[in-house]
Amino acid sequence: MFCYAGRMTHSLTAGQLKWWQSGIIYQIYPRSFQDSNNDGIGDLNGVTARLDYLASLGVTAIWFSPIFTSPMKDFGYDVADYKGIDPLFGTLDDFDTLVREAHARGLKVMLDFVPNHSSDEHPWFVEARSSRDNPRRDWYMWRDPAPDGGVPNNWKSFFGGSAWTYDDATGQYYLHQFVSGQPELNWANPDVRREMADTLRFWMQRGVDGFRVDVIWLLAKDPDYRDEPRNPDWRPGQPEHNSVQHIHTQDLPLTHAYIRELRAALDEFDDRMMVGEIYLPIDTLLTYAGTPDAPECHLPFNFHLILTPWNAADIRKLVDEYDAAVTRSGSWPNWVLGNHDQHRFATRVGREQYRAAQTLLLTLRGTPTVYYGDELGMEDGFIPADRVVDPAALGQPDVPGVGRDPERTPMQWSAEPHAGFTDAHVQPWLPVAENFTAVNVAAQDVDPASDLNYFRTLTRLRRDSAALTLGTYRSLETGAGQPIQTGPTALTGGSFENTQAGSGVFAFVREHEGERVLVLLNFGAQDVPLTLPELHGASLLLSSQDGAGADTLRGNEAQLWRLA
Structure with missing residues (x-):
C-alpha cells in the first residue's frame, strides 16, 4: 500500500486562479468511454452515467474528442456539421443534459473544435x-x-x-493534410473565419466552458503554394510527412491573427478558455499564448513530456527550461503525458515508472491534462491486423508505430465481458486491452493501494496544497554527493549519497507563502540513500510505495514531503 499522511491547509482564496489554471483537465475519447445503447460505440449518455465516477477523480473539466456530425473517416475529426451531434453519440438534447449534470457536479465541459478542415461531406x-x-x-x-x-x-x-x-x-x-475526406478550409477567407467564430458562440451559449482546438498551428498556409524544402535527415521507412520541412504549411505568422479572432469570440463570454494543439519547440510554442494586448490560446498545449526521453536528467532539463520560458512570457504552464494520438504513458515508461510519472504530471507547476484510463494505469491494447481502423495506420502500413488504435481501446470498467464497456453480446469498435480483468475501475475502486486510489490521493493533495496549486517551482541538484540547492532559499547541507553519477533522481520544491513541498522521483531501479537535514521535522505527505522512510528513496519510488 502506498503511504499518504493527511490533509494540508492553506489560505488559497477563490479568484486567485482561473479554473483552467488551478484544475485538472480529463480527456474523454467518447467512442471508447461507455456505450449506453449497446452498439459497441461509446456515447454521451454513457458519459452522463459515469459523471459521479469522474467527479470522484478530483478533476475539474472533462474534454470530449469530437462528437460533431461526421462520416467518421477520421473518427470525428472530419466534421460534416459543426453545430450538430453525430447520432452515434446521441442528440443535442443528450448533450444539454450532460452539460447540465456535469455542471451540477462542479465539472466544466470542453469540446474538441476542428477548424482547419471539414469533412468532404460537409x-x-x-x-x-x-x-x-x-x-x-x-x-x-x-x-x-x-x-x-x-x-x-x-x-x-x-x-x-x-x-x-x-x-x-x-x-x-x-x-488536405490528413485523409482525402478532410479538405482544408481557407482561413484567408473572412467568411470562413466568421463562421468558425460563430460556431464557438453556438456551443458557449449551450454552456460549453472551453475548447481544445485541433492542429491550430496549421491554419495559415503559404499563399503562393511553394514547394517545401526536403528534409536531409529523413530516411525511407520513416513517415513520408517528415520527408519535407513544413515551412509553408505550419506556424506561419498569419496564424496568430486568426487565433486572436477566435480568442475575441471566447472573450465575449465569461470565464471561457481555449487550448491549442501545437507541436512546436518551447519558445515558439509560447508565442501562441500571445501577449496581454493580443491574447491567443489560454494554454498552448505542451507535449514535451511525451516527446522527451524518460530519464531524470532530460526531464529535469525540460522542466527547468519550460518553466523559465513560461515565466519570461508571462503565460501559464501546462503538462500532458498522454492523449488519443500518443501511446499510453504506462506503456511508454513501463509499469515500474508508472506512479513516478503520474506523480510528476500532477505536481509540476501548471495545468495537467489526463487521458481517460490513465488513472488506472491502462496500457496500449493489442490490435489484430483485421481490427485496425485508424487511417494513420491504414495509410502507412509499412511504417511501424504510427497507428493510434492501441491507445484508444475501450475504458476498463470491470472484469465483465468487454470490461463493462458494452453488452457482452456486442463487439466493441476496438478490442478491449487484454489486462482488463485485473486493471479496471471496479477492482481498483475497492483497493486502497490501487493506481486509481493513488491518483485520487494525488489530486486531493494537489487541491489541498497552495504550494502545489499556486507555488513556484525550483529543481534541486541530485548528482552523486552534491548538495541540494535551490538558490536563495537553498536546502543546504543535504545530499543524495549515490553510488554513481547520474542517479536518476529528479527532485524539486514547490513553494507558496512559506508552504514548501519537496517532490522526489527516482527514475532508476536502485534505492538511493537520503541525507537531508530538512527532513528532520518534515512530514511525509505521500509515497508511491508502502513503508516509506526518511532515509531512503527506493527504486522507482515517488515521495512528497511537507518541509518544516
Whole structure:
C-alpha cells in the first residue's frame, strides 16, 4: 500500500486562479468511454452515467474528442456539421443534459473544435466542388494541376502520400493534410473565419466552458503554394510527412491573427478558455499564448513530456527550461503525458515508472491534462491486423508505430465481458486491452493501494496544497554527493549519497507563502540513500510505495514531503 499522511491547509482564496489554471483537465475519447445503447460505440449518455465516477477523480473539466456530425473517416475529426451531434453519440438534447449534470457536479465541459478542415461531406464542400464559380469555392483551397498534370506541389499528408486530391468534376486539386475526406478550409477567407467564430458562440451559449482546438498551428498556409524544402535527415521507412520541412504549411505568422479572432469570440463570454494543439519547440510554442494586448490560446498545449526521453536528467532539463520560458512570457504552464494520438504513458515508461510519472504530471507547476484510463494505469491494447481502423495506420502500413488504435481501446470498467464497456453480446469498435480483468475501475475502486486510489490521493493533495496549486517551482541538484540547492532559499547541507553519477533522481520544491513541498522521483531501479537535514521535522505527505522512510528513496519510488 502506498503511504499518504493527511490533509494540508492553506489560505488559497477563490479568484486567485482561473479554473483552467488551478484544475485538472480529463480527456474523454467518447467512442471508447461507455456505450449506453449497446452498439459497441461509446456515447454521451454513457458519459452522463459515469459523471459521479469522474467527479470522484478530483478533476475539474472533462474534454470530449469530437462528437460533431461526421462520416467518421477520421473518427470525428472530419466534421460534416459543426453545430450538430453525430447520432452515434446521441442528440443535442443528450448533450444539454450532460452539460447540465456535469455542471451540477462542479465539472466544466470542453469540446474538441476542428477548424482547419471539414469533412468532404460537409454541405460547404459539396457546394464548393459543384463548380469553380460556386460562392463556397473559396472556402477551401484549390489549385490547378502542375504543368505535367500532377499535383500542384510537394506538400505531404500526415497520413502518408500527397496532400492533394484531384477533383474530376472541376479539374482542380484540393488540399488536405490528413485523409482525402478532410479538405482544408481557407482561413484567408473572412467568411470562413466568421463562421468558425460563430460556431464557438453556438456551443458557449449551450454552456460549453472551453475548447481544445485541433492542429491550430496549421491554419495559415503559404499563399503562393511553394514547394517545401526536403528534409536531409529523413530516411525511407520513416513517415513520408517528415520527408519535407513544413515551412509553408505550419506556424506561419498569419496564424496568430486568426487565433486572436477566435480568442475575441471566447472573450465575449465569461470565464471561457481555449487550448491549442501545437507541436512546436518551447519558445515558439509560447508565442501562441500571445501577449496581454493580443491574447491567443489560454494554454498552448505542451507535449514535451511525451516527446522527451524518460530519464531524470532530460526531464529535469525540460522542466527547468519550460518553466523559465513560461515565466519570461508571462503565460501559464501546462503538462500532458498522454492523449488519443500518443501511446499510453504506462506503456511508454513501463509499469515500474508508472506512479513516478503520474506523480510528476500532477505536481509540476501548471495545468495537467489526463487521458481517460490513465488513472488506472491502462496500457496500449493489442490490435489484430483485421481490427485496425485508424487511417494513420491504414495509410502507412509499412511504417511501424504510427497507428493510434492501441491507445484508444475501450475504458476498463470491470472484469465483465468487454470490461463493462458494452453488452457482452456486442463487439466493441476496438478490442478491449487484454489486462482488463485485473486493471479496471471496479477492482481498483475497492483497493486502497490501487493506481486509481493513488491518483485520487494525488489530486486531493494537489487541491489541498497552495504550494502545489499556486507555488513556484525550483529543481534541486541530485548528482552523486552534491548538495541540494535551490538558490536563495537553498536546502543546504543535504545530499543524495549515490553510488554513481547520474542517479536518476529528479527532485524539486514547490513553494507558496512559506508552504514548501519537496517532490522526489527516482527514475532508476536502485534505492538511493537520503541525507537531508530538512527532513528532520518534515512530514511525509505521500509515497508511491508502502513503508516509506526518511532515509531512503527506493527504486522507482515517488515521495512528497511537507518541509518544516
